[in-house]
Amino acid sequence: MPVRLFGLFLLCMPLSLAAQPAAFPNRPVSIVVTTAAGGSVDAIARAVAADLGKTLGQPVVVENRPGANGNIAAQHVKTAAPDGHTLLMLSSSTFTLNPFVLERVPFNPEKDFVPVAMTAGLNMVLVVGPSIKAATLKELVAAMKARPGELNYGSSGNGSLPQVAAELLAIRTGTRATHVPYKGIAPALNDLLAGQIDFMFDSGTAMSHIQAGKLRALAVIGPNRLPIFPDVPTFKEAGVDGMEVAAGWHGIFAPAGTDPAIVDRLNAGINKSLQSAAMRERMNAMGFESVALPAAELGRALRQDLQRLGPIVKQAGITAN
Secondary structure (H helix, E strand, O other), rough: OOOHHHHHHHHHHHHHEEEEEOOEEEEEEEEEEEEOOOHHHHHHHHHHHHHHHHHHOEEEEEEEEOOOOHHHHHHHOOOOOOOOEEEEEOOOOHOOOHHHOOOOOOOOOOOEEEEEEEEEEEEEEEOOOOOOOOOHHHHHHHHHHOOOOOOOEEOOOOOOOOHHHHHHHHHHHHOOOOEEEEOOOHHHHHHOOOOOEEEEEEEEOOHHEEEEEEEEEEEEEEOOOOEOOOOOOOOOOOOOOOHHHHHHHHHHEEOOOHHHHHHHHHHHHHHHHHHHHHHHHHHHHEEEOOOOOOOOHHHHHHHHHHHHHHHHHHHOOOOOO
């Protein structure tokens, strides 16, 4: 090699080496969760974190930053370094409903984040309590039509996915019920058990009460029946189409600008956890669908939900206020 070219090669070497991304991971990874400890998002995050830490060879810790419909956690991750060490785990409504039900959202879910992995499909169940005699979806719809606005339903709060599901049911069946918002799903469930409200949509909290016979499950919102309740039909099977629009999901995202190679490594590690027998058993017990998909599929689900849920929120007049 001519001396001049060899010298130029040596000069370029440090520049090319400097351009290489730092080894990942080179310190503990944080999964920032939008909810307080103890909920379904938190439970799945902790299970994934334990497995992912073994795969990556670094500790993976869960950090709970609840509040503002998930916006506090999302804003924190949005401003974090895009190096794969700070991730966001959320229920889909933070990204798919907040832009429509809140006056101001401090982030753009499609521009400020990159999808990493979908961790669960939320197959919400329509459940009724002792205050109503309906044993089937058809009977509940008939009762709602006979008494417009008299039956009431609970949700985890204004602008929540359970509220959207209930309002979508009203739209699809030409009925009307009164919304009773709660600060979280647990107090709503307590009032359902006590007969203070008539029905609600839930994705995990009510499962043990259904199994104990204290509540009745009438229909599953997703496209498939739940393994834990094989006799409960889907809404489509029960005669109401289009409810799967409000099914929802849990997912993990990284700040925009994260290296695709890092995203791929995280996706592979998370999917390895999701495919384990222990995780599938845990998901089934909570009434969730265990999934293991490429990161691009989470991005597709986000775009699809933003397109479909916006018109429903507008038609039903749903806000988080």
